[in-house]
Amino acid sequence: EVQLVESGGGLVKPGGSLRLSCAASGFTFSHAWMSWVRQAPGKGLEWVARVKNRRYGGTREYAAPAKGRFSISRDDSTNTVSLQMNSLETGDTGVYYCTTDEEGIAGRRWGLGTLVTVSS
Amino acid sequence: QSVLTQPPSASGTPGQRVTISCSGGISNIGINSVNWYQQLPGTAPKLLIHSNNQRPSGVPDRFSGSKSGTSASLAISGLQSEDEADYYCGTWDDGLNVKWVFGGGTKLTIL
Numbered sequence: 001e002v003q004l005v006e007s008g009g010g011l012v013k014p015g016g017s018l019r020l021s022c023a024a025s026g027f028t029f030s031h032a033w034m035s036w037v038r039q040a041p042g043k044g045l046e047w048v049a050r051v052k053n054r055r056y057g058g059t060r061e062y063a064a065p066a067k068g069r070f071s072i073s074r075d076d077s078t079n080t081v082s083l084q085m086n087s088l089e090t091g092d093t094g095v096y097y098c099t100t101d102e103e104g105i106a107g108r109r110w111g112l113g114t115l116v117t118v119s120s
Numbered sequence: 121q122s123v124l125t126q127p128p129s130a131s132g133t134p135g136q137r138v139t140i141s142c143s144g145g146i147s148n149i150g151i152n153s154v155n156w157y158q159q160l161p162g163t164a165p166k167l168l169i170h171s172n173n174q175r176p177s178g179v180p181d182r183f184s185g186s187k188s189g190t191s192a193s194l195a196i197s198g199l200q201s202e203d204e205a206d207y208y209c210g211t212w213d214d215g216l217n218v219k220w221v222f223g224g225g226t227k228l229t230i231l
Contacts, residue, residue, distance in 0.1 A: 035220065037165075044122060045157070045165065045208055047220035063219055097164055105171065106220055107155055107210060110164045 009114030022098030142209035
């Protein structure tokens with residue numbers, strides 16, 4: 001059974017940091033490109049970052065709001081993708097989903113999400 | 121403001137057919153395939169349609185997708201109460217900075 005399980009969310013003050021993790025199982029993780037997508041309360045979906053697989057050099061790409069503050073990484077030995085978030089702002093509040101991009105299909109699989117709340 | 125434009129709401133009665141539009145531009149829908157995602161209340165999004173018109177295993181054939189030029193649409197026939205959800209279109213944008221873009225979402229209400 002395919003599973004994506006996010007962890008690491010919580011309450012943090014503006015300017016603080018959080019590290020999100022996503023543990024994957026049930027598919028060939030090393031072949032997949034992995035993304036983080038977030039959803040602010042009552043709002044739509046917003047892509048945050050993507051990391052390609054080793055065949056594509058593990059290239060990392062970021063949405064404009066994440067550039068310079070967030071860092072995505074992957075560990076194919078543990079089937080994990082992480083998102084290091086620094087200098088957090090209130091606008092970063094929301095549920096963060098881990099998703100796969102397999103065989104050119106973006107968002108093929110989704111985790112249940114982890115809630116990040118940035119508030120003083 | 122979303123890069124892709126969807127109507128904020130749609131509605132229909134059980135058994136009816138409803139369509140949801142998604143409008144984009146040359147750098148996104150114009151050159152890339154479109155996916156649709158269904159988000160039931162309180163749950164994570166789920167892939168509903170990929171590559172413009174392909175249904176993943178397990179998705180009923182009541183759901184269909186199409187694309188023409190810089191627009192796409194999702195059609196749901198034989199509406200059922202469990203179809204009440206938010207629907208998002210999404211694709212990659214190959215502009216100055218590559219990014220995955222979504223529509224603002226359409227809330228489908230079954231009357």
